[in-house]
Amino acid sequence: MTKLIDHRGNPIPWPSEQQLQTDESKLGHLKQHFAEHPSSGLTPVRLAAILRDAERGDLISQCELAEDLEEKDGHIFSELQKRKLAMLNLTGRVAPPRNPSEQEKKDATWVQELLDELPDFDDLVLDMADGVLKGYSNIELEWQRAGNDWFLGQAHYRPQSWFQLHPDDRNQIVLRDGSAKGAELQSFGWVRHIHRSRSGYPGRNGLARILAWPFLFKNYSVRDLAEFLEIYGLPLRLGKYPSGASDREKSTLLQAVMSIGHNAGGIIPKGMEIDFQEAAKGAADPFEAMINWCERTQSKAILGGTLTSQADGKSSTNALGNVHNEIRQELRDSDLRQIAGTITRDLIFPLWMLNCKTAGDPRRAPRFLFDTSEAADLAHYSESLPPLVNLGMRIPLDWVHETLQIPVAEKDEAILTSAPTLPGMAPLAALKAQAVADADVVTQYTEQLQRVAQKPVTGMIDQIRELVETANSLEEVRDGLLALDIPIDQLADAMSQALTVAGLAGRYELLQEAE
Numbered sequence: 368m369t370k371l372i373d374h375r376g377n378p379i380p381w382p383s384e385q386q387l388q389t390d391e392s393k394l395g396h397l398k399q400h401f402a403e404h405p406s407s408g409l410t411p412v413r414l415a416a417i418l419r420d421a422e423r424g425d426l427i428s429q430c431e432l433a434e435d436l437e438e439k440d441g442h443i444f445s446e447l448q449k450r451k452l453a454m455l456n457l458t459g460r461v462a463p464p465r466n467p468s469e470q471e472k473k474d475a476t477w478v479q480e481l482l483d484e485l486p487d488f489d490d491l492v493l494d495m496a497d498g499v500l501k502g503y504s505n506i507e508l509e510w511q512r513a514g515n516d517w518f519l520g521q522a523h524y525r526p527q528s529w530f531q532l533h534p535d536d537r538n539q540i541v542l543r544d545g546s547a548k549g550a551e552l553q554s555f556g557w558v559r560h561i562h563r564s565r566s567g568y569p570g571r572n573g574l575a576r577i578l579a580w581p582f583l584f585k586n587y588s589v590r591d592l593a594e595f596l597e598i599y600g601l602p603l604r605l606g607k608y609p610s611g612a613s614d615r616e617k618s619t620l621l622q623a624v625m626s627i628g629h630n631a632g633g634i635i636p637k638g639m640e641i642d643f644q645e646a647a648k649g650a651a652d653p654f655e656a657m658i659n660w661c662e663r664t665q666s667k668a669i670l671g672g673t674l675t676s677q678a679d680g681k682s683s684t685n686a687l688g689n690v691h692n693e694i695r696q697e698l699r700d701s702d703l704r705q706i707a708g709t710i711t712r713d714l715i716f717p718l719w720m721l722n723c724k725t726a727g728d729p730r731r732a733p734r735f736l737f738d739t740s741e742a743a744d745l746a747h748y749s750e751s752l753p754p755l756v757n758l759g760m761r762i763p764l765d766w767v768h769e770t771l772q773i774p775v776a777e778k779d780e781a782i783l784t785s786a787p788t789l790p791g792m793a794p795l796a797a798l799k800a801q802a803v804a805d806a807d808v809v810t811q812y813t814e815q816l817q818r819v820a821q822k823p824v825t826g827m828i829d830q831i832r833e834l835v836e837t838a839n840s841l842e843e844v845r846d847g848l849l850a851l852d853i854p855i856d857q858l859a860d861a862m863s864q865a866l867t868v869a870g871l872a873g874r875y876e877l878l879q880e881a882e
Contacts, residue, residue, distance in 0.1 A: 387507055388553050389525065393544050397529045403428070406435035409586070414579055421570040424532035431528055433501045433575035436582050442662045443578055446669040451496040453699045455489050459707065459737045461715060464730070474723035475733040481718050482735075485519045491558070494524040495706050498562030501527045502573030503540055506558040508713075517721040519714070522558065537568045555717045560709040562702070577668045585661035588654050608639045670695050696741075703737040710735040743770045 389397060405417060405428045414432075421429035437444050461482060463475035485491070491506060498504035504527070511520040531549050533539040540559065541549030552559060561569050606620040620639050666673045672695070711734050719733055720726045748771060756762060768775050776782045834847040 387509060387523070388542070388550070388556055389507060389523075389529075394542060394550065396545070397543065400526075400528060402431045402434060402528070404435055405432045406439060406582075409583055411583065414583055418576055418579070421576075422568075424534060424537060424570065426531055426570055427528045429570070429573075429575060430501055430526070432579060433527075433573060436575060436578055437500060440582055440585070440665075443582065443665055443669070446666055447500060450499060450669055450695075450698065450702070451493055453695070454492055454496055454703055454706070457703065457737050457739060459710075459735055461733050462736050463733055468725075471725050471731065471733075474719065474725050477723060478715055478718045478733050481516070481518050481722065482714065485522065485714075487522075491522050492706060494522070495558065495560040495562075495709060496702065497524075497527075498560050498573070499564065499702065500574050500578075502564075502571070502575070503527065503530075503559075503561045503569045505530060505540065505552070505560070508556055508558065508717075510555075515722075517718070519718070532568065532570055537570070540569055558709060558713040560706065560713075562705055574668055578665055581661035581664045585658055588657040588661070606639065612639070671698055700739040703739055707735050707737050740769075740772065743772075745771055 388394070405413070409432075417428040417432055437447060461475050461479040463471045467475070482488070494506055495504050505525050507523040507525055509520040509523065511518055529543060530540050531543050533541050533548060533551075535548070539551075540561070541551055544550040561572065563572055564574055565572065606623070608617055608620050612620075616639070663673050711732070715735050716729065716732050725731060748767075752762065752767070765775075767773075835844060838844045838847060
């Protein structure tokens, strides 16, 4: 059996020799871990301590705080969903290495088939996208075997709170096994996705560190707004008790003062008074302004802008919205490039190593690619390409198919065809599209038609003239016409083209008169 070695030079156990790593007894405590929900009673001091602990390798509180952000803040959840679900709209494929041999092409096709058998591949991508918020995402792989083929059975998402940073290498994420250094993740056993929103260690990559502050300030504003709405419009109540009142009498008066505004009634001991002052005044605008600022900041952090999620009626123009949408597409493409790299390393490479004949050199391994290209404007290219071709530009056909995202037809597949043309003439489809807009096009095609048809027509006239001059009777003219070598097919095509050009020219003149 071939010996496999990982990037650190350590031997890789074959999947049949390793069970799920998290099923080991020393890691059993991870499945008994429950979140502490650190967002409850969160203060600036507590938040700063959570972020500082994460920098030192303790990721538990920061990961649990990130879960709270997504669960408790509807705006954060909505914006993250947009960014995550945008990744599921694009398809991916397994591509062979550069300049592949026939066997490498076959191996890439086989790996694609094995990957297609993985159930819920979209869910796997969605789980990896969880790293956008938390900085990293780890999915444990369960291998199965059928004959000589190894394939992926299931992919199990593992909470980020199960992991820590290695104390000697803060770029390495390990399982929390109770030791200082943790348990290293087994090769071929995990999809280890580190999502880089910015440079730095995995504990500082996630958007949770950026979103936590506006989340905190927003919660303060929401709380203050709720308190304001609770007392808004109610008069200030002042209770007066006579000197010498007992503590019980004071307590009774206070209870009446606090409840009379809502209950519209109450009782107090004789000799005490309640005065109603002017009703509470104010406005909710300051609180709403703070909440809106926090949500705009969250949108900028997640989607790169605000106009694809919020419109204030002032700065939200269509042009700016398109710009912000392009920024969101750039974020999507960046996310997918990172995910594709992880899939190549942790899914495609193991499948290739375990199943394919060309396995060996990592530089010749297949790659996973997402198709993030956008189809070009078909109408624009259909108008601009024909004139460029007529000028003599040599435009590759494959480039046109790729740019317009039009698949190349198979050998026996039915295809669309253009109208017949004469040698030396551009297709009439281009003429039909431009004749109404530009009269010079009609003139140009008329001149081309004249040049193309001149030779057969002139040759035919010369033959008929010679026959008429030499014939002695009408019968000889008739028989001679039947025997003439006239290019009937070429003449018929020229006449058909002439009738089409004449019709387009007449249509253009009618349109000009109508205008």
